[in-house]
Amino acid sequence: MQQQSSPAHWDIFCVVVDNYGDIGVTWRLAKQLAHEYQLTINLWVDDLRSFGHILPQLTPELAEQTHEGVRILKWNDPLDIDYIPGSVLIEAFACELPAQVKQALTAAARPPVWLNLEYLSAEDWVEGCHGLPSFQPGGINKYFYLPGFTEKTGGLICEQDLLATRDAWQANPQNRARLFADLGLTGIEPDHRIISAFSYETTALSALCELWSKAAQPMHLLLPKGRSLNSLTQWLPESPDKLTPGSHIQLGALTLHILPMTDQQGYDRLLWSCDFNIVRGEDSFVRAQWAARPFIWHIYQQEDDYHLVKLEAFMRLYCDNLAPEVALCWQQLNLAFNCQQQIDVQRLWLQIDTMRSELEAHAKHWPVDALKTADLATRLVQFVKK
Ligand code: TRH
Numbered sequence: 001m002q003q004q005s006s007p008a009h010w011d012i013f014c015v016v017v018d019n020y021g022d023i024g025v026t027w028r029l030a031k032q033l034a035h036e037y038q039l040t041i042n043l044w045v046d047d048l049r050s051f052g053h054i055l056p057q058l059t060p061e062l063a064e065q066t067h068e069g070v071r072i073l074k075w076n077d078p079l080d081i082d083y084i085p086g087s088v089l090i091e092a093f094a095c096e097l098p099a100q101v102k103q104a105l106t107a108a109a110r111p112p113v114w115l116n117l118e119y120l121s122a123e124d125w126v127e128g129c130h131g132l133p134s135f136q137p138g139g140i141n142k143y144f145y146l147p148g149f150t151e152k153t154g155g156l157i158c159e160q161d162l163l164a165t166r167d168a169w170q171a172n173p174q175n176r177a178r179l180f181a182d183l184g185l186t187g188i189e190p191d192h193r194i195i196s197a198f199s200y201e202t203t204a205l206s207a208l209c210e211l212w213s214k215a216a217q218p219m220h221l222l223l224p225k226g227r228s229l230n231s232l233t234q235w236l237p238e239s240p241d242k243l244t245p246g247s248h249i250q251l252g253a254l255t256l257h258i259l260p261m262t263d264q265q266g267y268d269r270l271l272w273s274c275d276f277n278i279v280r281g282e283d284s285f286v287r288a289q290w291a292a293r294p295f296i297w298h299i300y301q302q303e304d305d306y307h308l309v310k311l312e313a314f315m316r317l318y319c320d321n322l323a324p325e326v327a328l329c330w331q332q333l334n335l336a337f338n339c340q341q342q343i344d345v346q347r348l349w350l351q352i353d354t355m356r357s358e359l360e361a362h363a364k365h366w367p368v369d370a371l372k373t374a375d376l377a378t379r380l381v382q383f384v385k386k
Contacts, residue, residue, distance in 0.1 A: 009040035009086035011112070013075065015095040016047035021300070023051050024283035025157065026092045026117075027070075028264060032159050032377045034069035042086070044075040053261050088113045088384055090145075106138030113384050114140060120147040120156070120282050122314040127152040131383065145383065147376055149317055154383070155376040156286055162268075163367055166290065169272050176273040183270075184246040185222070185257050192218040196270055197228045197278040199298040205231040205278070207342035208349060213252035222274065224259045224267070232256065278337075290367050294330075294352075294359045296337050311338060321369075322362050326355045 010033065014026040023045060030043045045051050048060035057067055063074045063081065073081055075098070083101045089112040091097055105111050114136070126148040133141040147154045169175045173190065180188055188194065193215075199205055205228060212219040223229050229240040235251055236243065245260035262270070267284070271277050271291035279288040280298040288295040297314070299307045315334060319327035329352045336344035352359065374382075 009042055010088040010090065011042045011044060011083075011086055012090045012092060013044045013095055013097060013101075014046070014092045015075075016045065016050045017093070019281060019300075020050065020054055021281040021283055022093055023047075024054060024264070024281075026090075027051070027055065028157050028283065029117075029377060029380075030070045031068050032157065033381075036160055036377060037381055040086075041070045042073055043070050044073045044079075046075045046077075048072075048074055054264055054267075056263060085112045088115065090115045090117050091142075092117045093119060102138065105140055111138075111140050114142045115145045115380075115384075116142055117154075118144060118146045120286070121310050122149050122317050123310060124313070126150075130154055143383075145380065149314075149370055149372075151372050155372070155374055155379040156370060157283075157377065158286075158290060158367075158371055158375040160375070160378075162290055166268075166272050166292065169269065170292075175269075179269055179273055183222075183257075183259055185220070186248070187218075187255060188220055189218070192220055193276075194220045194222065194274045195276045195278065196222045196224075196274040198224050198226070198267075198284050199228045199231070199278050199280050200301070201227050201230045202298065202337070203231065203340045203342055204337040204345045206234060207345050209235065209251065209254060209256070211346045211349060213254040215253040217253065219254045221254060221256050222259055222270065223256060224261050224270075226261070228278075229258065289363075289370060292364045292367055294356070294363050296334055299338060308335070308338065311335070318366065323355075323358055326352075326358045326362070329355060330359060 012026050012030055014022055016023050026043060030041045033039045034041045048058060052058045052060050055067060058072070059065060065072050077098050079098050079100050083098070083104050085104050085108045089105070094116055105114065126146045127150055129144055130146040130148065130153045132144050134144065136142050145154045147156060149156065197205060209221065209232060212221065225245060229243065233240060235249065237249065243258050245258050247258045249256045268287055268291070271288055271293065274293060277288045277291060277293055277295045278298060279285050279295055281300050285297050288297070297311065299311045301307050311334060315331045319331060322330070329348060333345065333348040333352055336348055
């Protein structure tokens with residue numbers, strides 16, 4: 001099959017390693033580049049079934065389809081669609097490009113700007129490595145594009161109208177009520193506390209549930225179907241696989257609500273509507289920050305506990321201008337959650353609850369600080385122009 005794109009198009013290649021983070025990030029970036037910069041974007045994805053969880057309109061059997069202005073192509077190896085180089089090629093998270101693509105790059109009279117989009121980290125070394133070229137065997141440079149939190153990094157993905165849209169959503173309580181009704185959630189009153197959890201398996205979540213079940217105020221835990229639910233097997237009346245979206249389970253003061261996975265916009269709205277969010281990986285972690293609500297970050301586990309170094313680096317930045325006692329408690333809470341320290345996580349939750357207003361005020365202010373001068377897509381377009 002012939003690939004019909006203008007030579008000015010951008011290609012983004014994504015391998016779905018596990019979970020939804022790689023496709024979550026690339027899909028978000030592709031949509032933003034298409035909407036805000038009117039770029040022709042081809043998003044090549046190896047696993048359309050996984051992608052379908054966060055884009056329910058997707059038809060996994062199709063080799064090619066367009067959603068939200070982005071052309072989505074099934075990446076088979078070898079490709080069954082000809083690859084014609086455009087003006088930019090992004091390999092996401094150092095995925096191995098197909099041999100045909102590499103050959104086409106070497107043969108091109110004017111090869112595209114070739115970038116490796118890396119994982120997000122708040123560590124100091126990111127500034128020094130962002131934008132560095134690496135000379136490739138075909139005689140072309142590949143540039144490392146590193147997202148990050150400071151001006152010398154590649155920035156963070158955030159659509160230009162996102163914060164204003166969020167403000168408008170949060171200003172009207174009807175929006176949240178309507179969202180909850182659409183999700184089939186019942187029994188939620190305006191004075192109840194609502195928490196969402198999209199984590200990996202952890203006993204820290206079951207420890208928190210135990211605590212919340214004894215709370216003085218009614219609590220609701222909203223769990224999109226998936227790995228968080230597996231952490232709560234001890235409390236579930238049946239295996240997590242058998243629980244369907246819409247089910248709810250009462251545990252004292254706590255109600256667990258099982259949600260369907262929605263598209264990314266639906267998930268953003270969920271984060272905006274909860275009082276507190278537990279998020280994970282990379283993309284939901286960033287979206288929880290844009291939600292301007294307090295959160296716990298369950299970071300993706302790495303060898304030799306390297307993820308804890310990344311967690312500490314982020315927490316240092318996030319807490320920079322937070323009152324020291326609030327910062328310390330919030331940092332310890334995140335560490336306890338990530339290290340599955342059940343007693344500590346309960347104690348620290350109770351402690352941070354007494355500092356809730358400071359944490360909420362900080363969460364509101366943080367997105368403006370974190371974005372600095374420009375979001376990732378804007379910086380990326382400027383980088384390519386240079
Ligand atoms: O799924 P993740 O655990 O992905 C991880 C991380 O990105 C990690 O860094 C990477 O190395 C690993 O994958 C391979 O978490 P993450 O990054 O939050 O991605 C989840 C995506 O799913 C995000 O784009 C939000 C989206 N989502 C929805 O669109 N709808 C939903 O209902 C939910 C719960 C999530």
